[in-house]
Amino acid sequence: MTVLASGDDPPEPPDRRFAPSGGTPRGAGQAPRDRDSSGRPRNTRPRDELGRPLPRGAAGVEQVPDDLSLPPAEALALAQRMLDSGRAFQAHEVLEASWKQAPAGERELWRGLAQLAVGLTHAQRGNARGAAALLRRAAERVGPYAGTAPYDIDAAGLAAAGAALADRIEAGGLAGLEVPHLTLTH
Numbered sequence: 001m002t003v004l005a006s007g008d009d010p011p012e013p014p015d016r017r018f019a020p021s022g023g024t025p026r027g028a029g030q031a032p033r034d035r036d037s038s039g040r041p042r043n044t045r046p047r048d049e050l051g052r053p054l055p056r057g058a059a060g061v062e063q064v065p066d067d068l069s070l071p072p073a074e075a076l077a078l079a080q081r082m083l084d085s086g087r088a089f090q091a092h093e094v095l096e097a098s099w100k101q102a103p104a105g106e107r108e109l110w111r112g113l114a115q116l117a118v119g120l121t122h123a124q125r126g127n128a129r130g131a132a133a134l135l136r137r138a139a140e141r142v143g144p145y146a147g148t149a150p151y152d153i154d155a156a157g158l159a160a161a162g163a164a165l166a167d168r169i170e171a172g173g174l175a176g177l178e179v180p181h182l183t184l185t186h
Helices: 072-084 088-101 104-125 128-145 155-172
Strands: none
Touching: 072 088, 072 104, 088 104, 104 128, 104 155, 128 155
16 A cells, blocks of 8 residues: 655556556556557567567567468368477467358367367467366367368367367376377368
């Protein structure tokens, strides 16, 4: 509690703008949030291979464009190449772009695929709780498409792999965990 001497002006109210991670007020001297031409928030800071923001001006890995728009087969192929090279965060970005563009009947499938990739990202970053939660959510979203998934997506296999990996993480954590190679399509 601040006690004011008589005649002192009250302190300025805190700055209520929030940081990109949400919830934390920006401090004095912090750069304003990046925004696109329509005013939507964007984060143009460079990122490392696990998707973590780096200081402005640092060298980071190539990012997936915010406006990525690929046909489903191309999105799956690109996401698979990124998963194969250990870049689950970037695969998530590709799959998320497809989720946002998908027709209503496919939206939960693409959302589940994006969650599968971000679950792997949490595992790579050492976040066991987040990894297990996202992998389980992914399995629940992808599983109902088993046998009917478009674009030759292996919904049954991916749902089973996501649930099994979540079980292993919940049982033993991430120490010594071998993350299985996931193949998005048959």
